Each structure stands twice: as structure tokens, then as C-alpha cells.
Amino acid sequence: MSEPLPRAVVLLSGGLDSATTLAQARADGMECLALSVRYGQRHAHEIECAKQVARAVGAAAHRIIDLDLSSFGGSSLFPGEPVPSATGSSRDEIPSTYVPARNTVFLSLALAWAEAAEAAAIYLGVNALDYSGYPDCRPEYLRAFQRMADLATRRGVEGNPIEIRAPLLHLTKAQIIARGRELGVDYALTTSCYDPGSDGRACGRCDACRIRERGFAELGLADPARERTCR
């Protein structure tokens, strides 16, 4: 009898980073519980991409939680406000696509599932280099979340805390793509665009599209998702 694999909850958005993170968690020998949140974002086809990625990468389970953050407002990612086609903001500015406390809400849900499912770790695909300037993508934020989680949970109190892992934190977008290709990720299944067309096709102009395009370009590659949509 072989030992069962340790479990991890993996936050899966349907984007390039979280697909790579899921593949990394699998490569780390984890049984992966993928978690997606339908939070009122304008690009609900993300969830379709997440389903395909979960299946392709081999998640043991995939749960989609409905949670309407858009009723709180506060972000241009919610329907009804234009997405700036290029932020033009400095690295010190937080762009309008920031969703208030989004990573905190997502990590909290992952923490709830991880504790109930006796998972050893939570994986998320945040990145502190080629990111959009969101405060909740920074290493110091993740350290503070870990500390809080250690105090919040039964596991933490019992001295066996759930570990927050962000394997892409210090990689460039090109390095992430290179890592994912080594791990066999099919990036045609992923989406990154903040403002896709009704057919799910990327706009090619928003911040997320530009960062993604630059990543593939640095590797001398074409983005395979340009020719495909997730629906």
C-alpha cells in the first residue's frame, strides 16, 4: 500500500498563472482540490477555462463557489464600468481593475476548504514581478495572511498549520510560461484578458493581455490562446 498523497487546495481562475500553479502543485506530489470563484466578474468565461484546465492538469476535484462580490462594487472588473485599455499607471499606483480584498476573500475560502478537507497546503498563482500593482500580490501580504491563518485554524492551533504556497511569486511572466511548458501546461486553455469579446476572445489591449503577450514574446513564442477561446 502506498501512502496517500498530501492534499492541497489550489485557487484556479482560468488564467495563465493559476494553471501553472496547479501544474506545479501536481508536480510537487499533491492531490489537488481546485477552487474557482464565480464572483460577479465581467468575464464569466474564465470559469469555463478553469474547468478545462482542472481536467487537463488532473485536479482530483474542482469546486466552483458562487459569491457575488460585484454587489459591493469598487472595481472596473465588474460589469458597468469601462476597463482602461492600458493603465499607464506607475508601479506605485493601484489600477482600477483592483477588486477590493479579492485575494483575501479567495484565500479565506481556500483556508476553509483546506481545513475541512485536511489539506496540508494552499497554492495560489500570485506574482510580485509582472503583476498589475495590486497590494494583495506582495510577499509581505502573503506572510501576514500565513500568520493570520496559523492563528485562525484548528490546524494552526495544533501546531500543524496549513502552508500558503505561491510558487510563481518571484518569477517573471516569461519564466512562468517556461516553467508551465516544462510541466506540460496547455496555455491554449487559459484566459487572461480583463475585457474579452462575447466569444471569449482576448482584447489584446488591456493590462493583462499586454503582460501576457510580452511573456510569450520574450520566449520567442506565439500565445496559443490567441487562436482559441474557452467556450
Next chain:
Amino acid sequence: MSEPLPRAVVLLSGGLDSATTLAQARADGMECLALSVRYGQRHAHEIECAKQVARAVGAAAHRIIDLDLSSFGGSSLFPGEPVPSATGSSRDEIPSTYVPARNTVFLSLALAWAEAAEAAAIYLGVNALDYSGYPDCRPEYLRAFQRMADLATRRGVEGNPIEIRAPLLHLTKAQIIARGRELGVDYALTTSCYDPGSDGRACGRCDACRIRERGFAELGLADPARERTCR
């Protein structure tokens, strides 16, 4: 023209503690945005109590968020498992009614709303004395959440963080009830029971009922909710 009141998001469960906390926030001069979560708990009549309390105490808004934590499992508060009628546990043990990461999820949602609504504070009714031994009711947990929230949000980054306030943290249940009576809280509108009957009436046997009963008894009072239900 008078200055507008500062805003606060107040987590409102429909229980005694959160009703008192809402009244305290009003007494502190806040415009109160009450937030309740329908999270799959067995006692959905809590939400009815929360509605009545929000109206009676004078919340400026009351939002009820649907979020199915019960699909994660891990607590006897979810349907399908018996609630122990008395925990009999020592103060060092975490009882089966613990819901994994519940306060973390609730505070994260409050943080999302607070940031979007430009609220200055979040109020929650946790209590470190007459509580049930949950890790996420302790002062050190709240300090860690505050630190994390300061790093997570635009407000925090800009040096104007959203303050987490737990005005009942160091009060006994009797002191909470005395405070609430001074503030005019009608405890007949509140519910505390983990396992109420189908008519919403408290069981009188669970941990929450016993702590509540002891609080009123210490003040020489009868619990006004014993004669009423919230439906």
C-alpha cells in the same frame, strides 16, 4: 451642513453579541452597513433575526450574502450531523461546532465591502471570555487579521487602514447584555441556539444556549427571547 457620519461595516449574525455590537457601532457615531452571511448553517432563521435587528437598531443598509460553506463540510453546525447538547470540553479544546475559517471568511467579506464603500471600520461581535473555544475569537487572531488587512487593501497601502473593532472582546456575557440594555437592544429579536426547533425556538441545551442563559441569570433577568421566535 453637518459632516456625514463615518461608515462601518458590521457583521450581523442575528445573535446576541452581534446585535450588541451593532448598537455599539451606532453609539460610536457610525453609519452602519450590516452584513449577514447565509452560509449553509442549519439555523437559517438566524437571518430573519438579523433582518429584524438591523431594522430595530437602525442600520443604514443590510446586505445578506449567499455563500455555501457547508459544501466544504467540517462542522457540526451544518445539516446532517448532531449538535452535542453540551460540549463538556475543556477551555483548551475546539468543539465540533467550530466552522473552519468562518470568522476569516466573514471578516474578508466585510473587508471587501468596507473598502468598496469607503468605510473606516469593521465591527464584529467576537468575545474571548464567554465563548466556545474557537481559535478565531482570540485577540491575537484579530491583531493578525488587522495586520494582514493593512497590507491587503488600497486603504492600508495609502496609510489610512480600515480598523477592525471588537468592542465585546473582553466582556463577560453578563457585561455584554448589560451594555446592550443600556444601548436599548431588544434581545427578544436575537437568537443564539445552535439547534433550534423548526419554529425557531431555542433548544436550551446547547453550548450557546447555556452561555446565554447564564449571562441573563447573572443579571437576575429572564431571557426575553425564550418567549419569542424570530419568524
